[in-house]
Amino acid sequence: PPSPGPDFTPWPDEFAARYRAAGHWTGETFGGFLRDRARTHADRTAVVDGRQRWTYAELDARADRLATGLHDLGIRRGDRVIVQLPNVAEFFEVIFALFRLGALPVFALPPHRRTEITYFAELTGAVGYVVADRHAGFDYRDLARQVRERLPGLQHVLVVGDPAEFTTLSDLATDGPLPGDTGPEPTTGPPTPGPAASDVAFLQLSGGSTGLPKLIPRTHDDYLYSVRASADICRLDTSSIYLCVLPVAHNFALSSPGVLGTLAAGGTVVLAPRPTPDVTFDLIEQEQATITALVPPLALLWLDAAAHRRPDLSSLRVLQVGGARLADEVAARVTPTLGCDLQQVFGMAEGLVNYTRFDDDPATVVATQGTPISPHDEIRIVDDADRDLPPGQTGHLLTRGPYTIRGYYRAAAHNTVAFTTDGFYRTGDLVRRTPTGHLIVEGRAKDQINRGGEKIAPEEVENHLLAHPQIFDVAVVGVPDAMLGERTCAVVIPRGEAPTAAAIRAFIRDRGIADFKIPDRVRFVDAFPHTGVGKTSRSELRRALALLMATGD
Numbered sequence: 001p002p003s004p005g006p007d008f009t010p011w012p013d014e015f016a017a018r019y020r021a022a023g024h025w026t027g028e029t030f031g032g033f034l035r036d037r038a039r040t041h042a043d044r045t046a047v048v049d050g051r052q053r054w055t056y057a058e059l060d061a062r063a064d065r066l067a068t069g070l071h072d073l074g075i076r077r078g079d080r081v082i083v084q085l086p087n088v089a090e091f092f093e094v095i096f097a098l099f100r101l102g103a104l105p106v107f108a109l110p111p112h113r114r115t116e117i118t119y120f121a122e123l124t125g126a127v128g129y130v131v132a133d134r135h136a137g138f139d140y141r142d143l144a145r146q147v148r149e150r151l152p153g154l155q156h157v158l159v160v161g162d163p164a165e166f167t168t169l170s171d172l173a174t175d176g177p178l179p180g181d182t183g184p185e186p187t188t189g190p191p192t193p194g195p196a197a198s199d200v201a202f203l204q205l206s207g208g209s210t211g212l213p214k215l216i217p218r219t220h221d222d223y224l225y226s227v228r229a230s231a232d233i234c235r236l237d238t239s240s241i242y243l244c245v246l247p248v249a250h251n252f253a254l255s256s257p258g259v260l261g262t263l264a265a266g267g268t269v270v271l272a273p274r275p276t277p278d279v280t281f282d283l284i285e286q287e288q289a290t291i292t293a294l295v296p297p298l299a300l301l302w303l304d305a306a307a308h309r310r311p312d313l314s315s316l317r318v319l320q321v322g323g324a325r326l327a328d329e330v331a332a333r334v335t336p337t338l339g340c341d342l343q344q345v346f347g348m349a350e351g352l353v354n355y356t357r358f359d360d361d362p363a364t365v366v367a368t369q370g371t372p373i374s375p376h377d378e379i380r381i382v383d384d385a386d387r388d389l390p391p392g393q394t395g396h397l398l399t400r401g402p403y404t405i406r407g408y409y410r411a412a413a414h415n416t417v418a419f420t421t422d423g424f425y426r427t428g429d430l431v432r433r434t435p436t437g438h439l440i441v442e443g444r445a446k447d448q449i450n451r452g453g454e455k456i457a458p459e460e461v462e463n464h465l466l467a468h469p470q471i472f473d474v475a476v477v478g479v480p481d482a483m484l485g486e487r488t489c490a491v492v493i494p495r496g497e498a499p500t501a502a503a504i505r506a507f508i509r510d511r512g513i514a515d516f517k518i519p520d521r522v523r524f525v526d527a528f529p530h531t532g533v534g535k536t537s538r539s540e541l542r543r544a545l546a547l548l549m550a551t552g553d
């Protein structure tokens with residue numbers, strides 16, 4: 001059962017006061033944010049996808065009409081709605097409609113399947129689920145049926161496109177008085193109060209390191225601060241055209257500065273349906289994209305494709321890379337090959353984001369993961385006993401600040417280990433700081449596999465595998481991989497006759513989990529090596545096995 005706990009751990013009053021006094025928390029809500037930009041940039045293009053091109057005024061009006069329709073359905077302030085959409089313009093219509101009502105989007109990613117969606121819905125008590133009809137060869141209405149079978153309480157399934165037995169989004173949009181958040185412009189609607197800027201605006205997904213993924217409550221105040229400050233750091237303005245290659249709901253693409261930072265600056269968001277060079281190079285040329293963001297394996301793919309095909313990428317000024325460690329040698333190839341600036345981004349959905357700056361010297365941009373967004377970001381680098389390390393040494397990164405959460409959603413027990421008693425978030429990353437204050441990510445202490453930017457909690461995958469009758473025990477570990485940084489390997493002790501690797505993969509896929517969590521490799525062993533005892537023995541075991549597997553073949 002989901003661990004109980006508060007929905008939201010507020011910042012202590014003195015911190016909130018400090019962040020307000022510094023002008024970081026401005027009281028702006030997402031509903032007001034869009035209304036304000038629609039007033040300033042009415043006829044500029046806000047969002048472009050393969051089928052549609054909306055101005056700021058159109059997006060604003062669409063969000064209003066959908067908010068009214070969702071309100072008519074019964075969706076209210078504080079309600080949770082799972083949003084699982086690919087890179088389509090309707091993503092913005094949906095989230096801003098929910099923001100205006102004060103309802104909370106719960107961001108799922110397109111690869112998530114039955115088990116994950118059911119879990120998000122149960123944990124949050126979601127009343128709605130928004131999907132596309134089909135995407136990348138998968139029918140999300142089938143997924144919705146599977147989830148609904150288990151959770152009849154999930155009342156509203158809303159579909160972008162052909163709804164089958166569900167409700168299509170376009171039928172919902174209704175003209176009429178607007179309920180909820182009015183933004184700066186008073187409307188004629190009933191005086192239902194909109195959300196406050198200090199309220200939770202949405203639930204973001206954490207990569208997770210223990211059993212099940214954690215949800216991250218982000219407020220209007222804290223998130224919009226990180227979005228505006230990121231847009232400034234990246235020098236976005238009305239001429240900026242951001243090509244969204246990563247899944248739009250991922251924190252990097254959403255906020256660093258991503259699609260929301262682009263809207264904050266009055267620029268244009270172009271949504272790429274697929275991340276591969278064949279699609280994205282043409283889009284850059286057609287739409288004259290100026291900035292985009294990739295994870296390291298995609299950056300590698302782009303570099304190789306660009307060297308062969310010599311596409312016209314002359315409009316592109318900045319390539320951001322983050323989500324996993326970018327090898328220095330690859331970083332050094334970006335500017336010579338693609339003709340644009342590289343910006344490294346080291347961030348996390350829990351908060352803290354670091355950027356290399358455009359005026360950093362080239363060696364710093366190639367070899368570091370940047371400095372924090374905010375002068376109010378507090379950074380500690382500590383040893384295993386939480387003691388501060390001397391400058392330059394590698395240790396655990398702890399952080400606290402104006403856009404870093406103080407607790408996960410409904411996870412009281414986990415919060416006691418994920419945060420220090422004085423509210424620092426334990427990132428699980430091992431970093432060191434250069435004399436110039438730049439952070440370098442040297443490794444990881446958390447039980448997480450970073451598969452080219454996609455985060456996998458070994459324990460979650462192991463729990464699925466342990467349900468297999470022919471698996472006696474299993475440890476899931478990361479093994480080095482030239483393309484992805486690391487891949488997953490399930491080290492299995494069979495019970496009786498060993499199942500085939502293919503059977504194991506089919507088994508876990510049938511349990512309804514995201515494809516990227518399915519082990520890349522399966523290895524069979526008779527026994528696990530002996531490690532110490534105690535409650536960390538499981539992570540020690542994974543570490544020992546990872547070493548063995550890395551040197552194995």
Ligand code: J2J
Nearest residue numbers: 207251252256322323324325345346347348349369441
């Ligand atoms: C090494 N490890 C990195 C980097 C993230 C911007 C950019 C990325 C994320 C993200 C994000 C890394 N080098 N450049 O939310 O807003 C690893 C660290 C970190 C974890 C967070 C954003 N950039 N990482 O990746 O929540 O281990 O956010 O703690 O998915 O990714 O993962 P996630």
